[in-house]
Amino acid sequence: MHISDLYLVNFRNYKEQRVVFDPGINLLIGPNGQGKTNVLEGVSYLITGKSSRIKSENDLIHWGDKNFFLAAFFEVNDRQLKLESFYEPGKKVMKINQLACKRLSDYIGTVNSVSFSPDDLNIVKKGPNERRRFIDLLIAQIRPSHITLLNAYIRVIHQKNTLLRTEKNLTLLKSQIQAWNEQIIDIGTKIIRNRIEMIEKLNKQCQKIFKNIFSDDDLLVLHYYALGKKDSSEAVNHFPELLEKKMMHEIERKTVLIGPHRDDMIILLNGNDTRMFASQGQQRSIVLSLKLAEMEIIYHEKAEYPILLLDDVLSELDEFRREYLINYIHLSSKQTIITMTGADDRVINSHTAVYQVLNGIIRRK
Numbered sequence: 001m002h003i004s005d006l007y008l009v010n011f012r013n014y015k016e017q018r019v020v021f022d023p024g025i026n027l028l029i030g031p032n033g034q035g036k037t038n039v040l041e042g043v044s045y046l047i048t049g050k051s052s053r054i055k056s057e058n059d060l061i062h063w064g065d066k067n068f069f070l071a072a073f074f075e076v077n078d079r080q081l082k083l084e085s086f087y088e089p090g091k092k093v094m095k096i097n098q099l100a101c102k103r104l105s106d107y108i109g110t111v112n113s114v115s116f117s118p119d120d121l122n123i124v125k126k127g128p129n130e131r132r133r134f135i136d137l138l139i140a141q142i143r144p145s146h147i148t149l150l151n152a153y154i155r156v157i158h159q160k161n162t163l164l165r166t167e168k169n170l171t172l173l174k175s176q177i178q179a180w181n182e183q184i185i186d187i188g189t190k191i192i193r194n195r196i197e198m199i200e201k202l203n204k205q206c207q208k209i210f211k212n213i214f215s216d217d218d219l220l221v222l223h224y225y226a227l228g229k230k231d232s233s234e235a236v237n238h239f240p241e242l243l244e245k246k247m248m249h250e251i252e253r254k255t256v257l258i259g260p261h262r263d264d265m266i267i268l269l270n271g272n273d274t275r276m277f278a279s280q281g282q283q284r285s286i287v288l289s290l291k292l293a294e295m296e297i298i299y300h301e302k303a304e305y306p307i308l309l310l311d312d313v314l315s316e317l318d319e320f321r322r323e324y325l326i327n328y329i330h331l332s333s334k335q336t337i338i339t340m341t342g343a344d345d346r347v348i349n350s351h352t353a354v355y356q357v358l359n360g361i362i363r364r365k
C-alpha cells in the first residue's frame with residue numbers, strides 16, 4: 001500500500017501544500033524546525049485518526065486559523081482510496097471515499113502505517129502507558145473493534161471511579177461496584193485476550209529481528225503482565241476473584257486498582273528488564289525491532305506492507321543498525337517516507353524521490 005498524493009491545509013506550519021509521493025523511498029530533507037515531522041504527523045493522523053504528539057487536536061491547527069483539513073489518495077490492494085480529515089474545535093469529520101465515518105473504529109485500519117521517531121524510545125524507557133498505547137494501536141490497525149472495546153472500557157472505569165469517590169453508603173457502594181465489575185470483566189477480558197494474542201505474534205517476529213540487528217546470543221522477550229500476574233492467561237481466567245479481592249482496597253483508595261488499564265508489557269533482554277538495564281543503544285535496537293516486527297505482522301494480515309514513516313531515526317542509530325535499516329527500506333516493495341536534516345548518499349539512489357522542506361513549503365528536487 002502507498003500514499004500517492006497528500007494535501008495539507010492549515011495543518012501545523014503548512015498553509016496549503018500538496019505533495020506527490022513515489023511508491024518507493026521518499027526523502028524529506030531540511031534544516032531543523034522547517035516542517036518535516038509535521039508532514040509525517042499529517043500522514044499518520046490521516047491514517048490513524050490520532051497523533052501521539054498532541055493533547056488536543058487544536059494544536060494541529062495552523063496558528064491563527066480556525067480549522068485544518070487533510071486529504072490523501074492511497075493505493076491499497078490495487079484499489080484507489082481517498083481519506084479526508086477535517087477538524088475545528090467541536091467538530092471532527094473523517095471520510096473514506098467521501099463517506100463520513102461515525103466512529104474511529106470504522107476508519108482506522110483502512111490504510112496502515114508504522115511510524116518510528118526518536119520519541120519511540122519511550123516505549124522502552126518510560127512507564128506502562130507508552131507500551132499499552134503501542135500494543136493497542138497495533139491491534140487496532142488490524143482489528144478496529146479493539147478501539148470500540150477500549151472506549152467502552154474507559155467509560156466503565158470512569159463511571160466506577162466516580163462511584164468510588166461519591167457513594168458514601170457502604171452496602172450500596174458494594175452492590176454497585178459488583179455491577180460495574182461485571183462489565184469490567186466482560187470488556188476487560190476481551191482487551192486482555194487481544195493483547196495476549198498480539199504480544200505472542202510480536203515476540204515471534206521481534207526475537208528473529210533482534211538477533212539479526214544485535215546478536216545471535218541475545219534473547220529479547222516481551223512479557224505481558226495482566227492484572228498484576230506473570231501468567232496473563234491464568235490471570236484472565238481468575239478476573240472475577242482478583243477484582244473481588246481488591247474491592248476493599250479500591251474503596252479505601254477511591255479508585256479502580258486492577259484491570260487492563262493498569263497492565264504492562266515488560267521487555268526483557270536476556271532475562272533483564274530493559275527499562276532499567278539496557279543501554280541507550282540496546283534500547284534503540286529494541287524499538288527498531290518492535291517497529292520492524294510491526295511491519296511484518298501487518299504484512300501477514302494485509303498481504304501488503306504498511307507505509308513506513310521514519311522521522312529522523314538514521315542519525316540516532318550506530319553504523320551497523322543504520323546500514324541494516326537502509327538495506328531494509330531498499331528491500332521489497334514498501335513505501336517509506338523518511339526525514340533527515342542532510343542528504344545521505346546511501347538512502348538516495350535513482351529511485352529515491354527527494355524533497356526540500358523549508359519553512360512550511362515542500363519542493364521536489
Ligand SMILES: Nc1ncnc2c1ncn2[C@@H]1O[C@H](COP(=O)(O)OP(=O)(O)OP(=O)(O)O)[C@@H](O)[C@H]1O
Pocket residue numbers: 011012013014030031032033034035036037038039059060061062063312341357
Ligand atoms: N500549530 C502550528 N502552527 C504553526 N506552526 C507550527 C504549529 N505547530 C508547530 N509549528 C511550527 O512547526 C515547526 C516545527 O516543524 P517540525 O517539527 O515538522 O520541524 P522539523 O523539520 O521536523 O524539524 P527538526 O529537524 O528539528 O525535527 C516549528 O517551527 C513550529 O514552530
Ligand SMILES: [Mg+2]
Pocket residue numbers: 036037038311312
Ligand atoms: Mg522533526
